[in-house]
Amino acid sequence: MQPLSNMSAGNALRIKALLFDLDGTFVSEDALLSSTYSSLEKTKNLGIKNIAVTGRPAGWCDLMARWWPIDAVVGENGAFSYSKVNNRIVRNTYHDHLSYPAYQQKLQSLFEELLAKYNYLKLASDQSFRHWDLAIDIAEESEVSLEVALDIVRICQDKGARAAISNIHVNIWFGDYNKENMSLKVLNDFGLTKKDGIYIGDSPNDSPMFGCFPLSIGVSSVSNYKDIMDNLPNYVTKGSGADGFVELVEFISSTR
Numbered sequence: 001m002q003p004l005s006n007m008s009a010g011n012a013l014r015i016k017a018l019l020f021d022l023d024g025t026f027v028s029e030d031a032l033l034s035s036t037y038s039s040l041e042k043t044k045n046l047g048i049k050n051i052a053v054t055g056r057p058a059g060w061c062d063l064m065a066r067w068w069p070i071d072a073v074v075g076e077n078g079a080f081s082y083s084k085v086n087n088r089i090v091r092n093t094y095h096d097h098l099s100y101p102a103y104q105q106k107l108q109s110l111f112e113e114l115l116a117k118y119n120y121l122k123l124a125s126d127q128s129f130r131h132w133d134l135a136i137d138i139a140e141e142s143e144v145s146l147e148v149a150l151d152i153v154r155i156c157q158d159k160g161a162r163a164a165i166s167n168i169h170v171n172i173w174f175g176d177y178n179k180e181n182m183s184l185k186v187l188n189d190f191g192l193t194k195k196d197g198i199y200i201g202d203s204p205n206d207s208p209m210f211g212c213f214p215l216s217i218g219v220s221s222v223s224n225y226k227d228i229m230d231n232l233p234n235y236v237t238k239g240s241g242a243d244g245f246v247e248l249v250e251f252i253s254s255t256r
Contacts, residue, residue: 001218001222001223001226001232001233001234001235001236002234002235002236003235003236003238004217004235004236004237004238004247004248004251005251006235007215007235007251009255011215012251012252012255013255013256014195014196015048015196015197015198015215015252016047016048016049016192016196016197017048017049017050017051017187017190017192017196017197017198018043018048018049018050018051018197018198018200018249018252019051019052019053019183019197019198019199019200019209019213020050020051020052020053020199020200020201020245021053021054021200021201021202021203021206021209022052022054022056023054023055023056023166023167023168023202024166024167024168024201024202024203024219024221024241025200025201025202025219025241025242025244025245026052026242026245027241027242028240028241028242028243029241032242033242035242035246036242036245036246037068039245039246039249039250040068040069040070041069042249042253043249043252043253044069044070044071046252046253046256048252049071049072049190049192050068050069050070050071051070051071051072051073051074051183051186051187051197052064052068052070052072052073052074053073053074053179053183053199053201053209054073054074054075054077055075055076055077055133055135055164055166055169055171055205056075056076056126057075057076057126057127057129057130057131057135058075058076058079058080058129058130058131058132059126059129059130060075060126060129061073061075061076061080061082062082062089064082065082065083065084065089066084066089070084071083071084071190072084072186072190074179074182074183074186076130076131076132076133076171076173077133077162077164077171077173077177077178077179077205078094078177078178078179078180078181078182078183079093079094079095079131079132079133079173079175079177079182080092080093080094080131080132080182081182081185081186083186083189092182092185092186093132094132094175094177094182095132095175100131103132103174106174107133107134107172107173107174110134110156110159110161110172111123111134111136111172113155113159114136114152114155114156117155118144118148118152121136121137121142121144121152122136122137122141122142123135123136123137124136124137124140124141124168124169125137125140125141132173132175133171133172133173134171134172134173135169135170135171135172136152136169136170136171136172137168137169138165138168138169138170139167139168139169140168140169146165146228149165149170150165150228152170152172153165153170156172160174161173161174162174162175162178164178164204164205165203165204165205165225165228166203166204166205167202167203167221171205178208179205179206179208179209180208180209180211180212183197183199183209183212184212194212194213194214195214197213197215198213198215198216198217198248198252199212199213199215199216199217199233200216200217200218200219200233200237200244200245200248201216201217201218201219201222201233202218202219202221202222202241202244203221203222203225204225204228204229206218206222206233207229207230207231208231210229210231210232210233210234211230211231214234215234215235216231216233216234216235217233217234217235217236217237217244217248218232218233218235218236218237218244219236219237219239219240219241219243219244219245220236220237220238220239220240220244221240221241221244222236223236
């Protein structure tokens with residue numbers, strides 16, 4: 001991982017889309033700072049598409065798509081995208097909504113198996129706003145060791161599910177998708193490719209994105225997970241969390 005300052009101005013100049021993770025990247029220490037939020041307006045004014053890419057739930061993503069200075073949001077680790085087109089929200093979903101009841105039962109059955117081994121596990125406080133995944137709280141309002149989180153991932157994979165560790169949750173879902181798949185579809189809908197974008201994140205569930213985008217950035221805390229990630233970002237910021245995000249935006253702005 002190279003320092004962000006090693007990125008050439010030429011690479012920064014060709015950026016047409018900024019894709020970014022939320023928890024631990026855009027938001028840190030449980031607070032969305034006005035300085036971080038206003039940086040989205042800065043990139044939008046530069047003509048750059050802003051695309052949030054997160055494990056957060058559908059309910060949150062609907063609000064972000066409507067009110068934030070972004071062009072699209074990919075939620076629940078790629079289960080759907082909400083894009084703003086001509087002031088209307090366009091929704092793309094991996095699953096057929098008719099399958100929702102049976103799908104939810106399948107997730108619940110898997111969670112009960114996990115509880116049989118780790119009876120102290122708790123679902124994330126935002127679970128009721130989710131459509132297509134389970135989020136097990138490991139660091140937001142609970143404390144679960146990384147060792148247990150990795151075992152949860154293993155158990156889920158053995159049961160045919162997918163699972164990804166973020167800095168606060170283990171997200172679990174069924175389906176052949178992830179952040180990368182849906183993000184590339186969103187870019188394609190905007191007439192862009194991965195070569196036009198830059199991605200910034202902080203944790204293991206960002207690994208597919210780091211591997212996909214030629215311009216990938218990790219905030220400094222990404223180094224905490226370097227031993228358990230398949231793909232590391234090409235560049236890393238000096239700052240952690242939101243400070244790293246603002247650092248990237250300032251770097252991009254300085255080249256325009």
